[in-house]
Amino acid sequence: MKTTFYVSAAALALAALTSCNGKLGALSADNFTVTPSPLETVGNDVPATINGRFPQKYMKKKAVVTVIPELRYAGGKAVGQPATFQGEKVVGNDQTVSYKVGGNYVMKANFPYTPEMASSELYLTFDARVGKKAVTIPAVKVADGVIATSQLVYLTLASANTATAADGFQREIYRQQNAQIKYLISQAKVRTSELNTTSVKDFIKILRDIKADQKSLALDNVEVSAYASPDGALKFNTGLAENRKGSAQKYVNDQLKKTKLNTNVDAKYTAEDWDGFQELVAASNIQDKEVILRVLSMYKDPEEREQQIKNLSVAFRELANEVLPELRRARLTVNYRVIGRSDDEIRAQYAADASQLSVEELLYAATLTKDAAERKAIFTKATQLYPQDKRAYNGLAQLAYAEGNLTDAENALVQAAGLPEANANAALIALRQGNVNGAEALLGKALTAGNYNEVLGNLQIARGNYAQAAQNFKGINTNSAALAQILNKDYVAAAQTLAAVPNADALTDYLKAVLASRTGEVAQGVQALRAAISKNANLRDLASKDLALKTIFAALNR
Known part of the structure; x- marks a missing residue:
């Protein structure tokens, strides 16, 4: 005014x-x-x-x-x-x-x-x-x-969202096991020598493992992809590739029958594998490979391509010896899932013997409860079993921050140093302590932290940059976000944010009173201030000195 x-x-x-x-x-x-x-x-x-x-x-x-x-x-x-x-x-x-x-x-x-x-x-x-x-x-x-409305940021920071260094636990992990069967030129018979290769033995082994442990492993399907090399007539190669698909598919079906597994076998064939040809040529040491690759780019017709390459007699002999045999093949792929413990199993294992849980399972266990004491115990156990993993220390810092114990939070963050999330949380602490420059330096090392924009918004309030702060808080419903909108005189947005704050507290009501004072809604302001003081009696003293609430506070005490 x-x-x-x-x-x-x-x-x-x-x-x-x-x-x-x-x-x-x-x-x-x-x-x-x-x-x-x-x-x-x-x-x-x-x-x-x-x-x-x-x-x-x-x-x-x-x-x-x-x-x-x-x-x-x-x-x-x-x-x-x-x-x-x-x-x-x-x-x-x-x-x-x-x-x-x-x-x-x-x-x-x-x-x-x-x-x-x-x-x-x-x-x-x-x-x-x-x-x-x-x-x-x-x-x-x-x-x-x-x-001094802007100074309320040092109170709203207490309920700021800290950054979590996420666990990597996955209930289901998708895996593949690949095998390859090679064929002689112009043939589609599966040779016994090919069935003794390492890749085929591993293929059979994973099928047996899935059968033996269907609780932890789940078979989705098996894929068969058969190919003919791009030499010879297209019509002949088409029939050849189809026959190779048939022989490979029969082999897969026989193995599924032996292991007593039932799943879909998705089979297909490629008459002339020009893509595989180009890939192998590019990776080879063939003397004229650049010429061959130019031919592939210049000619799209398969027969024209083949003729132009055959004209390079020396190069074609190298291709016949090194590349083409690798393309006469069928690829077998087992698609399966590794299934992790259920929530109940993780809880039970933690109670019985936490050392049998992986660090990812332990960190995930902390997300299964909202009880702060229980979460603290889980994070502490994780630091004992996996002391080199910094994420549990960051979790302890988050809990200490929420309790207002900044000393313990800082000590835990020392052990979590280097994590972007730890830097973001350290920036929040620096802000609460009034160290704006220190907070800015820390935030510069936290670009990938999940709460980066929120911390930046609080920093902008402390800097007096209210429009930028409101932009940083876009989509975030916190006391600090509402404060930024009030300071930026966007009162409609502030009212919407305050109504949407999860776990609204006394300061949420206090900000509603400040907003009501700015918009001239005295009765609504009195109601909000009364609610704030009922939740936190210390706010009465703050309100009595707050010029922004002079009219509201006077009306409250009439």
């Missing part, structure tokens, strides 16, 4: 009277306009713009006046940047003020905020002389108090 003062007739008369005797008269609040009034914090500062006027025939031609802003509060004061003005006959570099017509001026003041400033008064004091003689100009009170 802007308060405007007008030059009073009394002040002008006094100035005229004193102009005759070589003295400088008193100035009054009418000579000054202060914006904002009351003063208001922006981040951690209290800025003020002071518009002043020296009346006509006030500034003696040999006078020098220094105006000094002072924000006075119980037990101390803060002094702002002074501004000096001079009369017309003074030789100097300060702003010259005409004796006859007077003069206007603008000066800026900025005071680092302290909580005592909630009950304060802004005064202007003067250091003045006329010629070599010092003269006294009485101090003038020009504004009352400081609205």
Whole structure:
């Protein structure tokens, strides 16, 4: 709110009277306009713009006046940047003020905020002389108090969302087991020698393992993909690839029957495997491979491609020996899942012997309960069994932060150092301690943390960048998000956010009262403030000193 003062007739008369005797008269609040009034914090500062006027025939031609802003509060004061003005006959570099017509001026003041400033008064004091003689100009009170709504961020931070270093537990993990059967040129018979290869033996083994442990392993299907190399006639290759598909599929069906497994066998064939051909050529050491690859790119017709490559007689002999045999094949793929423990099984195993759980299962176990003591016990156990894993330490820090135990949180984060989530949580702690620069440095190392935008929003509030803060909080329903919207004067959005805060607390109601005060809804504000104080009696003392709630608090106590 802007308060405007007008030059009073009394002040002008006094100035005229004193102009005759070589003295400088008193100035009054009418000579000054202060914006904002009351003063208001922006981040951690209290800025003020002071518009002043020296009346006509006030500034003696040999006078020098220094105006000094002072924000006075119980037990101390803060002094702002002074501004000096001079009369017309003074030789100097300060702003010259005409004796006859007077003069206007603008000066800026900025005071680092302290909580005592909630009950304060802004005064202007003067250091003045006329010629070599010092003269006294009485101090003038020009504004009352400081609205410190932005400072509520140091309270809303208590309910900020901390960053979780997620567990990697997966109930089901999809796996594949591949095998390859190679064929002789122009043949589709599965040779006994091919069935003794390592890949085929592993294929059979995984089928047997699945049959033996159907609780932990689940078979989805088996795929068969058969191919013919891209040499020879297309019609012949098509039939050949189809026959290879048939022989490979029969082999798979026989193995499923032997292991007594029932699943779909999805079989297909590719008549001429040009893609595989190109891949193998590119990876080979064939002398003319670049020429061959250019042929593949230039000619799309399969027969034309083959003829052009055969024209490279030396290269084609290398292809026939090194590449083409690798393409006469069938690929067998077992698609299956590794099934982890159920929630109940994890709980039971934790109770019986936690050491039998993997670190991922232990960290996941902590997500199965909302009880803080139980979660703390699980994280502690994880640090004992897996001391090199930093995620459990970060979990302990989160719990300590939620309890307001910042010392324990900091100690745990030392053990979690290096995690982006740990840096984000350390930034929250630094903010709560008023270390804005430290928080910014830590947040720069937390770009991938899940709560990065939320921490950044709180940091922007502390910096006084309310529009950016509101943008950072987009989609986040917290007390801090609502505070940013209130400070950004987006009252509709603030009301919606406050209504959507999960686990709303006393500070949520307090912010509703602040919002109601700003929108002139006194009755609603009284109701919200009463609810806040009923949940946290300490908020009564805060409200009694909060200029933003002056009207609301007065109505509450009627």
